[in-house]
Amino acid sequence: MTSTERIKQTKVYVDELLTWVSGRGKILIVVHDNPDPDCLASAYALRHLFIMTVNRQATIAFSGMIGRGENLTMARELEIPITPLELLNLHEYPVICMLDTQPGTGNNSMPPGTRVHVIVDHHPRHPSKDAGKWADIREEYGVTATIIYEYLLSQGITINSNLATALFYAIKSETQDLGREANLPDREAYLKLFPLANKRIIFLITHPKLPVEYFMMMNSALQHTRIYDTLLVSNLHEISFPEVVAEMADFLIRLDGIETSFCMGHYAGSMIISIRTTRIDLGLGTMIRRVVADLGSGGGHGMTAGGKINNIPDDEEAIGELQELLTARLLAELGKSGVTPRPLLPSN
Numbered sequence: 001m002t003s004t005e006r007i008k009q010t011k012v013y014v015d016e017l018l019t020w021v022s023g024r025g026k027i028l029i030v031v032h033d034n035p036d037p038d039c040l041a042s043a044y045a046l047r048h049l050f051i052m053t054v055n056r057q058a059t060i061a062f063s064g065m066i067g068r069g070e071n072l073t074m075a076r077e078l079e080i081p082i083t084p085l086e087l088l089n090l091h092e093y094p095v096i097c098m099l100d101t102q103p104g105t106g107n108n109s110m111p112p113g114t115r116v117h118v119i120v121d122h123h124p125r126h127p128s129k130d131a132g133k134w135a136d137i138r139e140e141y142g143v144t145a146t147i148i149y150e151y152l153l154s155q156g157i158t159i160n161s162n163l164a165t166a167l168f169y170a171i172k173s174e175t176q177d178l179g180r181e182a183n184l185p186d187r188e189a190y191l192k193l194f195p196l197a198n199k200r201i202i203f204l205i206t207h208p209k210l211p212v213e214y215f216m217m218m219n220s221a222l223q224h225t226r227i228y229d230t231l232l233v234s235n236l237h238e239i240s241f242p243e244v245v246a247e248m249a250d251f252l253i254r255l256d257g258i259e260t261s262f263c264m265g266h267y268a269g270s271m272i273i274s275i276r277t278t279r280i281d282l283g284l285g286t287m288i289r290r291v292v293a294d295l296g297s298g299g300g301h302g303m304t305a306g307g308k309i310n311n312i313p314d315d316e317e318a319i320g321e322l323q324e325l326l327t328a329r330l331l332a333e334l335g336k337s338g339v340t341p342r343p344l345l346p347s348n
């Protein structure tokens, strides 16, 4: 399908969606926990769409926290208005949208059973839920923000500098400048948004000042990294913000000879897990679900995936056992059960 045909199809869908929305009351846009640039930009853009077409404000709600320096700088510099979900009364919103996640996936804090009306996502369709009429799930897209960008295009809406910067940075970071799981629509959006994006703000976002705790965490991560053949396993222990687990998985997969990186850390009673791979044949999204299985939730794409285990024991030894169990399951998945690990750094 050419991009013109794609936008034409999207226009028909978005026209109908906007008609449906305009007949209703207040709009809530919920993103996934510990929001990343993709869901922040998507929410910002969807909110803009509602303002420009049906002249209605929408509230953007999140749970968890934003701890990663890049994401904090993005939200602050681009003035993305976000409200903690816990502070809102969901009954006040006849229209609830969910972006970059789906009901029941475990990475959003919508109370189970709450009706979600509009879903836009690029993760695999959640099998056990009826997503409803307004579920636009496009697994072939590298970024949810690309889908919402096409919504704006389809309605002929002007994209201001802050919005262009947010959308561009979402595609840039999620696909690592189109190098990871980007498709034709993502490439087209990235190239169209590049001239509109504010490069000074992109620089501020990509070079945030970092607290000393960040370097302490990185030091500890390196000390606790083991290598099993082409798999790298890093235990970050207690972390000061949840997104650091994914950040370290991205950082550590760069080691020579490593195909897959697996990072774990615990935060506020939950174990956060992140996997990266350069092997597209692994099917990481389903593999992580088998690893977490009965313990928690997980999901993702071909080359990146994440998971979470709630209510972990408040005891270092039990947490260590849980991490050993997860590592053993992953080793079994990769056919590396007998491999003896070696440390990344020589012990001193």
Ligand SMILES: [Mn+2]
Residues within 6 Å of the ligand: 038, 039, 100, 122, 142, 143, 144, 174
């Ligand atoms: Mn995403």
